[in-house]
Amino acid sequence: MSSDTSTEAQEKLIDLAADFYDQFDRGEIPRMTLPTRTKTNIEYDEDADVWVYGDRESTRSANSIRGARKLLKAAYTIEFLDNQLEEDRSSTLRELYYLSESWDSEEAQFSTQDESNQLIEDLEIVSEVRREDFHMRPEESGAKVMGPLLLREQTRRGDRDIHCQKDVGQGGYQIPNNPDTIEFLECDADFVLSVETGGMRDRLVENGFDDEYNAIVVHLGGQPARATRRLMKRFHDELDLPVTVFTDADPWSYRIYGSVAYGSIKSAHLSEYLATPEAQFIGLRPEDIVDYDLPTDPLSDSDINALESELEDPRFQTDYWKEQIEIQLDIGKKSEQQALASRGLDFVTDTYLPDRLEEMGII
Amino acid sequence: MSSDTSTEAQEKLIDLAADFYDQFDRGEIPRMTLPTRTKTNIEYDEDADVWVYGDRESTRSANSIRGARKLLKAAYTIEFLDNQLEEDRSSTLRELYYLSESWDSEEAQFSTQDESNQLIEDLEIVSEVRREDFHMRPEESGAKVMGPLLLREQTRRGDRDIHCQKDVGQGGYQIPNNPDTIEFLECDADFVLSVETGGMRDRLVENGFDDEYNAIVVHLGGQPARATRRLMKRFHDELDLPVTVFTDADPWSYRIYGSVAYGSIKSAHLSEYLATPEAQFIGLRPEDIVDYDLPTDPLSDSDINALESELEDPRFQTDYWKEQIEIQLDIGKKSEQQALASRGLDFVTDTYLPDRLEEMGII
Numbered sequence: 180m181s182s183d184t185s186t187e188a189q190e191k192l193i194d195l196a197a198d199f200y201d202q203f204d205r206g207e208i209p210r211m212t213l214p215t216r217t218k219t220n221i222e223y224d225e226d227a228d229v230w231v232y233g234d235r236e237s238t239r240s241a242n243s244i245r246g247a248r249k250l251l252k253a254a255y256t257i258e259f260l261d262n263q264l265e266e267d268r269s270s271t272l273r274e275l276y277y278l279s280e281s282w283d284s285e286e287a288q289f290s291t292q293d294e295s296n297q298l299i300e301d302l303e304i305v306s307e308v309r310r311e312d313f314h315m316r317p318e319e320s321g322a323k324v325m326g327p328l329l330l331r332e333q334t335r336r337g338d339r340d341i342h343c344q345k346d347v348g349q350g351g352y353q354i355p356n357n358p359d360t361i362e363f364l365e366c367d368a369d370f371v372l373s374v375e376t377g378g379m380r381d382r383l384v385e386n387g388f389d390d391e392y393n394a395i396v397v398h399l400g401g402q403p404a405r406a407t408r409r410l411m412k413r414f415h416d417e418l419d420l421p422v423t424v425f426t427d428a429d430p431w432s433y434r435i436y437g438s439v440a441y442g443s444i445k446s447a448h449l450s451e452y453l454a455t456p457e458a459q460f461i462g463l464r465p466e467d468i469v470d471y472d473l474p475t476d477p478l479s480d481s482d483i484n485a486l487e488s489e490l491e492d493p494r495f496q497t498d499y500w501k502e503q504i505e506i507q508l509d510i511g512k513k514s515e516q517q518a519l520a521s522r523g524l525d526f527v528t529d530t531y532l533p534d535r536l537e538e539m540g541i542i
Numbered sequence: 543m544s545s546d547t548s549t550e551a552q553e554k555l556i557d558l559a560a561d562f563y564d565q566f567d568r569g570e571i572p573r574m575t576l577p578t579r580t581k582t583n584i585e586y587d588e589d590a591d592v593w594v595y596g597d598r599e600s601t602r603s604a605n606s607i608r609g610a611r612k613l614l615k616a617a618y619t620i621e622f623l624d625n626q627l628e629e630d631r632s633s634t635l636r637e638l639y640y641l642s643e644s645w646d647s648e649e650a651q652f653s654t655q656d657e658s659n660q661l662i663e664d665l666e667i668v669s670e671v672r673r674e675d676f677h678m679r680p681e682e683s684g685a686k687v688m689g690p691l692l693l694r695e696q697t698r699r700g701d702r703d704i705h706c707q708k709d710v711g712q713g714g715y716q717i718p719n720n721p722d723t724i725e726f727l728e729c730d731a732d733f734v735l736s737v738e739t740g741g742m743r744d745r746l747v748e749n750g751f752d753d754e755y756n757a758i759v760v761h762l763g764g765q766p767a768r769a770t771r772r773l774m775k776r777f778h779d780e781l782d783l784p785v786t787v788f789t790d791a792d793p794w795s796y797r798i799y800g801s802v803a804y805g806s807i808k809s810a811h812l813s814e815y816l817a818t819p820e821a822q823f824i825g826l827r828p829e830d831i832v833d834y835d836l837p838t839d840p841l842s843d844s845d846i847n848a849l850e851s852e853l854e855d856p857r858f859q860t861d862y863w864k865e866q867i868e869i870q871l872d873i874g875k876k877s878e879q880q881a882l883a884s885r886g887l888d889f890v891t892d893t894y895l896p897d898r899l900e901e902m903g904i905i
Contacts, residue, residue, distance in 0.1 A: 207604040260683070261707070268748070268887065270745075270750060270883070270887055271741035271744065271880065273741050273878070273880045273883075274741065274745070274880055274883040274887060276879055277837055277878075277881050277882075277883040277884045278884060278886075278887070280884035281885065281886065295594045316741070316744055323716055332711040332712065334711055335712070335748065335750070335830055336707070336753075339708075339709070339710065339711055341709070341710070341711060344699070345702075346702070346709060347702065347704070347716070347717065348695040348697055348702055348704060348715065348716060348718050349695065349697045349718040349723070350715075350716025350717060350718050351716055351720075352711070352713075352716075353686055353710070353711060353715075353716050354712060354713060355713050356712065356714040356744065357710050360712070361866065378634040378636050378679070381634065381719065382633075382637070383699065385631070387698075387699075390699070408671025427727075435767055436679060442630075459621060464604050474640055474643050507852065510739070513638070517636045517637055517640055517641075518640050519640075520633070520636075520637040520640040520641045520642060521640045521644055522644065523641075523644065524631065524633055524641070528737045529897070
């Protein structure tokens with residue numbers, strides 16, 4: 180929202196266009212160089228403690244029709260984004276895709292939304308400006324927050340001071356698309372507990388867990404949106420709160436934890452902005468399935484493949500994860516977080532979470 | 543939340559169990575009779591103006607092991623619900639499924655979640671008590687509201703007065719699982735505009751549509767949750783507001799409209815509580831695809847099948863829908879609501895919606 184950020188984003192975009200111009204001017208074939216975005220090209224950044232892209236690069240060059248078209252689309256998109264920032268507007272990735280139909284050059288129009296999504300990510304990487312600062316909104320976030328926190332959100336209609344327990348309904352505070360419009364005014368929380376499913380989030384709120392344990396309960400809603408991950412990072416960095424992640428015990432859920440803690444392959448260029456390397460996995464752990472004799476489903480072939488691929492994933496190369504994944508492959512079973520209800524509706528808030536939090540040294 | 547509702551729900555549940563008891567006592571094989579829940583057994587209720595179940599019935603009887611097990615599960619579930627209401631607790635459908643693992647009779651445990659979901663629906667139908675009044679929560683609603691409305695939500699932590707523009711962030715007010723905990727205090731709105739996608743919802747809010755047109759903008763988020771449909775019905779009935787539905791132009795989206803206006807086959811027993819027969823479809827209409835020359839995708843085989851099945855669906859037996867569906871089958875194309883962006887980001891709020899609202903006599 181800040182006009183400084185907008186001006187900086189505009190300048191960086193225009194620099195990109197100027198590069199194309201200079202290349203033409205020097206008689207060179209215009210090109211754009213990007214890090215290769217695959218699992219084999221992400222590596223650990225010791226200083227920042229997150230995974231980032233390695234040194235391998237690929238080049239988009241206008242030396243083929245396909246390459247030239249990509250650069251043309253980039254130029255039109257840069258112009259659109261520059262105008263959008265100039266007018267202090269915003270738009271969604273899908274709108275950009277459709278909007279391209281109104282561009283005068285048919286060659287510049289996107290043929291699929293994957294293409295326009297990918298281009299925006301490319302522009303983020305080469306310009307080092309985040310999508311949010313281009314004012315590109317995601318389709319929806321859906322995530323919500325409940326806990327002892329008073330915040331101020333800067334909206335298009337003025338500032339709003341909201342206490343995330345006293346000023347919200349049972350549904351909690353809805354995270355805006357760009358959480359950098361939020362300022363933290365007062366925080367009485369001791370830690371952050373982020374939760375995969377809506378059902379478990381509602382259980383914790385009904386049982387008053389946020390109140391009793393001074394916890395900020397964040398609903399992740401499956402794979403968390405960028406806005407949710409960004410806000411959790413800010414909770415950690417600015418409020419100095421431990422961040423914990425509570426999911427199902429299956430390989431897809433470990434990826435949710437992975438994206439909170441280490442970033443994702445798709446957005447490794449944003450790890451420093453989105454990832455919270457200090458985030459801790461609270462459960463469900465495969466060993467909990469055994470210890471608490473939880474209701475399970477058998478691992479499917481795709482579950483097994485996903486677990487095996489996690490054993491190779493640089494983000495899961497720790498003794499902890501190797502042990503847990505091996506236990507899971509060994510027992511051949513998975514469980515959902517709500518399976519804790521098989522021990523009664525209060526087991527999760529009276530026993531499981533307090534025990535785990537104590538083990539982890541958080542309470 | 544009200545204990546009157548809880549007591550009534552408890553009484554009705556116990557009546558069901560008493561029926562089984564009386565049947566045993568009379569030497570009869572216990573049974574439970576339910577309306578048949580298929581498309582051919584829903585019919586139009588002239589008085590209520592919604593679709594309800596017809597006269598065909600099916601009977602669950604203990605004269606087979608399978609039937610006996612169903613009734614046993616019903617008895618255990620009735621006991622669980624009775625306790626839950628007694629203690630003023632609530633739980634999710636998924637928790638119920640897992641919780642059954644702690645029941646002493648293995649025969650009473652559910653083998654799939656479909657089974658426990660279905661049983662709760664059966665109990666709703668025979669007891670005429672809604673799931674919300676059993677305190678069974680859905681997994682999540684996700685829907686949110688923005689507009690000139692001051693409401694009071696009764697939460698487990700006390701009452702919260704919330705203005706759905708002034709007291710919320712850009713994300714809006716999050717609808718709670720049971721919207722009957724909401725009381726409307728002050729409303730300056732002229733109509734309700736419910737919107738299928740998050741991207742379009744954010745577009746309307748960014749463009750200040752709710753403010754300029756005194757509209758309550760409701761985000762449906764795909765097929766709307768029961769809480770969302772219930773709240774829209776209350777907007778219509780209690781605040782006397784016209785309700786409009788804005789979706790993509792494809793057969794799946796027409797079903798979203800259908801479930802808002804006429805109820806769904808799965809929940810025809812709740813039509814009077816959830817459906818808003820006066821709800822109007824604002825678009826996208828297949829004729830808009832033609833009139834505005836919107837970007838399209840071709841209809842897939844499953845789209846065509848769905849449209850043809852809608853031509854047979856009692857909920858779509860009007861001249862309006864027949865015409866629109868025939869136009870769509872004729873052109874062989876579908877469009878998304880965000881496709882309006884091909885005419886510029888403001889086209890939807892400056893031109894499309896105002897024109898349609900005027901045509902429909904709403905503004």
